[in-house]
Amino acid sequence: MSEIRAAMTLLKQAQKSSKGAAAYSRYVNRPLGRPLAATAYVLKMTPTQVTMVSALCTLTGVVLIALLAPTLWSSILVTALLVLGYALDSADGQLARLTGTGSLAGEWLDHFFDSLKLATIHLAVLVCWFRFYEIEDHWLLVPLAFAAIANTFFFGIMAADFLRRIHRLQAPVQTAEAPREAWRSGSLYSIAVIPTDYGFLSLAFVLLWWQDGFVFVYTALAAINALMLCLAAVRWYRSIRGLGADA
Template structure:
């Protein structure tokens, strides 16, 4: 009995072209994420597609690379070699984190389980990387105890920023679905705003770990990134509050109009 013909898997170049066509807008994003992480993730997504990997498997590889890097950062001596190894692993983990979503789009769409897994890994990652810095500062650097507050503050700000970003977006989608409202037209911020986001980009932190062998330089650069992230998070929390108040006003107005 003849078998039905199977559709051949697109080649690497075709997969890359398809991924470029489905790429999100680059306007307004942090420069590292747009110009380094997405293109690198695109290559990894195309390779994963050729290898027959699923998005969840790519997420697992991302977690493996990231948390092995975190382990080296926390436990290994603070040398140049350790910094290079950690930076490579964290950059790879971040690129694979981009690749899993791109692979899902290439395969025709992701799953709720995949989205849950991706966000769960991310929520853990954004905290433990800074706790690993705290550990290595305590074990391997000759610093006053007060300096340990820097990675603690960085961990808190990163967690609040990640959770707030996800939650406000979820609340907006739920409100639009409840009120049957169309999605608003997105306006991308300009290049200057994107540059202001650069110090808060996780990829910049990944690259900064290469300086681990130069203790004073690493502490200085990391502290600047921490201050920038804390300041940005405080500002964006104020904006999120305004956004949520606007959503509440929409719901109240809808209920008032429905009661008439």
């Protein structure tokens, strides 16, 4: 235990910026990931091994959504697996920063499994609704739409970050943060974007056993994510266009 506490102390100095992070990731998931990263450090696990365990937990939860008839206990199990998988997804990055073993291959693997879980979790909901819910067929369009929204959102975030990295390499002179972007570091923004956080979606699965409640919450999240995707797309386009103007 003393080794884990010592690793926890070191991890406090190995945290990435919380700018732009949703409240769940900022105040729940990263703190959950810290003791997991410390434990992995003591066990001499690599970040890639933690990533693989994270993927195993998450994908097991996704499979159970599709295979098990929803009950209170199966819903709790699914939620626990998804929450644990997401916390481990934070832990692998924290471990990489602590040990100085981050790599492009590790970052690719992390994003690969991020993409996989976003591509499958909503399809699992589709299968669950089709097999176990007594709903009209048009409701099945909701998880299909959510899958498209989530994957487009993920691509938009990754592509914008990738293009900004390219721009920094081409123009390495550091510039001050634009005033219009500074507000994204605050708590209000963090709370406002919480519906887009995968961790918040994971918590919603505790309602999977309650058909009406889960359909309402899941559909509301899909609608909010669609709106936020539209707003984010405009911001991403303007910011990337601005990088081109600076060149």
